[in-house]
Amino acid sequence: MIITQEAQIQADITLVWRAWTESARITEWFAPAADIEAREGGKFELYFNPGDKSSMSTTGCTILRYQEPLTLAFEWKGPDPFADTMNRSDELTWVEVILAPETEGTRVTLKHRGWKDSAEWQAARSWHVKAWEDMLASLKSRMESGQGLLCCQ
Numbered sequence: 001m002i003i004t005q006e007a008q009i010q011a012d013i014t015l016v017w018r019a020w021t022e023s024a025r026i027t028e029w030f031a032p033a034a035d036i037e038a039r040e041g042g043k044f045e046l047y048f049n050p051g052d053k054s055s056m057s058t059t060g061c062t063i064l065r066y067q068e069p070l071t072l073a074f075e076w077k078g079p080d081p082f083a084d085t086m087n088r089s090d091e092l093t094w095v096e097v098i099l100a101p102e103t104e105g106t107r108v109t110l111k112h113r114g115w116k117d118s119a120e121w122q123a124a125r126s127w128h129v130k131a132w133e134d135m136l137a138s139l140k141s142r143m144e145s146g147q148g149l150l151c152c153q
Contacts, residue, residue: 003112003129007136010105011143011151017069019139019150020097028150029142030135040066044074056080064094072097076112082124091116108136 009016019025023034031046033053042063048056058077065073073096077087086093093114100107110132115125143150 001115001117001125003110003115003125003132005110005129005132005136007108007140008102008105009108009140009143013069013099013101013106015143015150015152016099016106016108016139017072019143020072021066021068025149028148029138037063038066039063042066048079060089061092065096070099076114078124078128082120082127085118085120086124108139110136 019029021036021038023036026034026036026046031048033047033050035043035045035047037043040063044058044061044063045053046058047053053059056079058075061075061077063072063074065071073094075092076095077083077092078085091114093112096111096113098109098111100109112128112132115121142148145151
């Protein structure tokens with residue numbers, strides 16, 4: 001029951017890596033605020049409602065694997081409607097982002113794992129399938145725009 005999404009981004013792998021691992025860059029395309037400590041065991045906290053960091057956030061999530069510039073894995077918390085299902089510390093899911101250089105840029109493969117088999121978990125998983133698709137489209141669009149912090153070293 002792994003969610004797998006892919007995107008081909010016309011950008012150097014180093015820039016794509018930085019878009020995932022730097023707080024100032026991830027807020028350009030993913031969440032309005034972030035606290036990322038770019039190291040294994042470091043924070044991977046995104047705040048979708050910065051005015052209330054306990055709501056709609058990944059507060060408390062950490063980086064599980066950090067292999068620059070190829071693999072990043074982190075714990076994940078879902079949005080508030082799924083908090084009772086998937087945001088308990090003993091049942092967190094996790095996301096792995098795999099980057100691969102290609103002649104036309106970088107291949108991004110996202111794998112979201114740790115899903116359980118119940119109606120509540122299936123609803124959360126279905127929501128995330130679309131959310132990750134939209135998120136990767138946002139990353140691609142912003143990086144390929146040629147504007148802003150994401151396009152440049």
